[in-house]
Amino acid sequence: MARSVNVDVKYLTRVEGHGNIVVNVKDGIVEECRLDIVEAPRFFEAMLRGRSIFEAQHITSRICGICACGHTISSIAAAEDAIGFTPSEQTTKLRKILLYQEMLDSHILHIYLLVAPDLLGVPSFVPLIDTHGNVVKRALRMKKACNDVCAVLAGRHIHPISSIVGGFTKIPGEKELDAMLDILYDMRPDMDSTVELIKTLAPAIPVFERETEYVALVTDDDEYPTLEGDLGSSDGLRLDKSEYLKITNEFVMPHSSAKHAKASRKSYMTGALARFNINSEKLNPKAKAVADALGMKPPIINPYMNTAAQLVECMHYMEESIAILEDLKANGTDQSEAITVGLNERNDIKVNKGLGVGAVEVPRGLLFHSYEVDETGKIENANCIIPTSQNVNNIEHDMSKLIHEILDKPDEEITLMFEMLVRAYDPCISCSAHFLDVEFINR
Amino acid sequence: MKRKTVAFFDFTCCEGCQLQVANFGEELLDILAAIDVVMFREVMSEKSDEYDVAIIEGSITTPHDVERIKEIRETATTVIALGSCASIGGINGMKNSFKLEDVQSYVYGEDGKNYFETIPTMAVHQVVDVDYFVHGCPIYPPEFVKILKYALQGLPYTVKDEAVCVECKLNENECMYEKGLTCLGPITKAGCNSWCINYGNICYGCRGMVKETTKNASIDVIKKYDIPMDWIMGKFDMYNKATESEEKK
Ligand code: SF4
Ligand code: SF4
Numbered sequence: 001m002a003r004s005v006n007v008d009v010k011y012l013t014r015v016e017g018h019g020n021i022v023v024n025v026k027d028g029i030v031e032e033c034r035l036d037i038v039e040a041p042r043f044f045e046a047m048l049r050g051r052s053i054f055e056a057q058h059i060t061s062r063i064c065g066i067c068a069c070g071h072t073i074s075s076i077a078a079a080e081d082a083i084g085f086t087p088s089e090q091t092t093k094l095r096k097i098l099l100y101q102e103m104l105d106s107h108i109l110h111i112y113l114l115v116a117p118d119l120l121g122v123p124s125f126v127p128l129i130d131t132h133g134n135v136v137k138r139a140l141r142m143k144k145a146c147n148d149v150c151a152v153l154a155g156r157h158i159h160p161i162s163s164i165v166g167g168f169t170k171i172p173g174e175k176e177l178d179a180m181l182d183i184l185y186d187m188r189p190d191m192d193s194t195v196e197l198i199k200t201l202a203p204a205i206p207v208f209e210r211e212t213e214y215v216a217l218v219t220d221d222d223e224y225p226t227l228e229g230d231l232g233s234s235d236g237l238r239l240d241k242s243e244y245l246k247i248t249n250e251f252v253m254p255h256s257s258a259k260h261a262k263a264s265r266k267s268y269m270t271g272a273l274a275r276f277n278i279n280s281e282k283l284n285p286k287a288k289a290v291a292d293a294l295g296m297k298p299p300i301i302n303p304y305m306n307t308a309a310q311l312v313e314c315m316h317y318m319e320e321s322i323a324i325l326e327d328l329k330a331n332g333t334d335q336s337e338a339i340t341v342g343l344n345e346r347n348d349i350k351v352n353k354g355l356g357v358g359a360v361e362v363p364r365g366l367l368f369h370s371y372e373v374d375e376t377g378k379i380e381n382a383n384c385i386i387p388t389s390q391n392v393n394n395i396e397h398d399m400s401k402l403i404h405e406i407l408d409k410p411d412e413e414i415t416l417m418f419e420m421l422v423r424a425y426d427p428c429i430s431c432s433a434h435f436l437d438v439e440f441i442n443r
Numbered sequence: 444m445k446r447k448t449v450a451f452f453d454f455t456c457c458e459g460c461q462l463q464v465a466n467f468g469e470e471l472l473d474i475l476a477a478i479d480v481v482m483f484r485e486v487m488s489e490k491s492d493e494y495d496v497a498i499i500e501g502s503i504t505t506p507h508d509v510e511r512i513k514e515i516r517e518t519a520t521t522v523i524a525l526g527s528c529a530s531i532g533g534i535n536g537m538k539n540s541f542k543l544e545d546v547q548s549y550v551y552g553e554d555g556k557n558y559f560e561t562i563p564t565m566a567v568h569q570v571v572d573v574d575y576f577v578h579g580c581p582i583y584p585p586e587f588v589k590i591l592k593y594a595l596q597g598l599p600y601t602v603k604d605e606a607v608c609v610e611c612k613l614n615e616n617e618c619m620y621e622k623g624l625t626c627l628g629p630i631t632k633a634g635c636n637s638w639c640i641n642y643g644n645i646c647y648g649c650r651g652m653v654k655e656t657t658k659n660a661s662i663d664v665i666k667k668y669d670i671p672m673d674w675i676m677g678k679f680d681m682y683n684k685a686t687e688s689e690e691k692k
């Protein structure tokens with residue numbers, strides 16, 4: 001029997017930022033499947049023009065509180081690429097810790113506070129305070145631990161202070177390394193309990209499959225790539241990061257309402273599941289064990305499993321942070337690398353004219369920053385493409401397929417399935433940048 | 444005493460200040476025990492139209508924002524501006540240094556520019572009355588807890604009109620000017636415990652300017668350094684552009 005469904009979820013809760021889901025089925029025919037973004041535009045790229053490249057990190061970190069370290073690192077990578085600066089090995093290690101801690105922090109928030117309530121059938125984590133007090137406490141404790149590591153390393157997690165173009169303005173000494181290690185050693189039992197919890201909840205993860213292209217950083221070495229690498233895909237694409245617009249191509253043509261091809265297909269997915277599908281053999285052994293325990297083998301084409309991939313990554317990022325810190329502790333940190341930069345008043349950092357790209361894996365997927373600077377370091381052009389704007393297209397394609405599979409379900413169930421799908425992608429709609437995937441319909 | 448109902452609202456911002464609150468860890472549960480949070484969209488699906496205290500994060504940047512904040516003001520007995528976006532316009536105010544039409548077409552293209560309505564960035568108090576201000580980008584957690592306590596008891600709280608330098612000296616940091624860098628500490632409101640300088644960076648002025656502002660004197664000092672004049676002005680505008688007309692008040 002042909003059926004009509006009209007789902008209109010306004011102000012999707014428990015995703016960062018504001019999204020509306022619109023699904024319109026008339027007599028069994030899908031007329032519309034849309035994820036609307038109703039976030040107020042913030043115009044970061046426009047505001048950067050004319051400013052010093054040494055301010056780019058400070059400003060773009062404020063695109064998103066959750067991904068502050070990710071924006072920081074991607075912005076710095078783009079800026080250093082543009083002015084022709086190569087960071088030291090120690091700097092790269094410290095940046096990885098920041099990035100890993102943010103991934104961990106964000107994934108924990110997503111798994112516990114945003115997804116677990118769905119799997120337990122409650123509206124939010126608040127009722128869980130009474131029914132699952134220890135679980136909520138553990139989540140908050142783990143989140144705080146990640147924050148505390150970032151605070152020791154960079155002053156704070158939300159808008160880190162000491163991580164700037166050129167390196168770090170303060171280098172952790174032995175005391176700080178120990179403090180960070182202690183926090184992370186203490187986190188280990190909580191991580192094990194988290195894995196146990198998700199194992200018991202995993203059967204509640206919806207089963208829905210759709211083949212798509214997965215995009216993530218790829219490298220030839222054996223480290224799970226996050227900070228450096230080429231752009232790769234499950235369809236065999238491999239491009240230098242400077243060619244990022246070939247993957248996200250439709251975003252450079254905001255005035256064109258025509259749909260442009262993305263990567264190799266209509267849409268692609270970026271994020272934890274994409275990274276898992278492409279790079280799982282490079283995961284830390286303990287993370288591999290988590291994947292095995294959950295029966296996960298790539299390729300996994302169920303987008304709801306993004307949450308499970310995040311859990312696998314949690315173990316990876318915690319263990320890899322510990323490994324870097326132990327290495328720094330064993331070899332000692334070089335305090336003389338601490339930099340004093342400000343607006344580069346002292347010209348300590350040599351600036352060349354150029355165009356640079358930062359392509360960095362952040363919790364929700366690939367994040368691109370790109371700057372063009374003149375010979376004084378003045379920003380002439382800026383661009384930023386966040387993971388969610390790459391994923392929206394893929395979410396809509398998922399929705400279009402999913403609706404046919406659940407048409408016979410009651411409206412509330414359909415609505416919940418859609419909400420859960422969007423939440424699985426962990427969209428960060430509060431991020432300023434472009435949302436041009438959303439067609440410019442009359443709003 | 445009946446627990447006050449509290450609702451969080453986010454306007455144009457990065458939501459980092461709400462996250463600072465969520466990052467209190469288990470201490471968050473103590474805070475939640477003292478109040479009754481009825482809305483916190485980022486982590487709750489529950490919604491409510493009734494609340495005593497409205498905690499506002501973000502700047503006012505669209506006509507819809509203006510309507511929404513007015514409705515909130517009518518409902519709430521107490522309004523708290525959380526973070527610099529809300530308290531002084533913050534980083535979003537940089538937009539006001541450009542023509543609106545220019546920023547719109549730069550980001551969304553000639554055809555797309557009209558699809559997203561935008562107005563010059565305003566702090567919350569530029570639209571409705573605000574009872575408490577928590578400055579900072581992001582907020583400094585100890586200050587937030589202190590102000591929340593005052594607000595719940597209905598006691599007045601004003602941020603001291605003192606510069607970041609005062610705290611910076613107490614922390615015995617070597618002054619950035621001595622190191623050859625420029626720093627906005629002398630004209631920026633204290634209260635963050637000179638957070639950025641403690642970690643080797645300069646003060647960017649995120650907490651807004653002290654009232655007895657010595658902006659001109661500071662410009663004279665900064666002029667001596669090797670940076671272009673428009674970058675000096677850009678430094679002042681990074682957080683304070685939206686509320687610059689209020690400097691002399
Ligand atoms: S004040 Fe800063 S940290 Fe707070 S919401 Fe605004 S941009 Fe984010
Ligand atoms: S470093 Fe900045 S805040 Fe500290 S004393 Fe010098 S000018 Fe003031």
Ligand code: SF4
Pocket residue numbers: 579580607631632635636637638639640645646647648649650
């Ligand atoms: S030092 Fe300046 S920029 Fe840093 S938190 Fe304090 S007021 Fe804000």
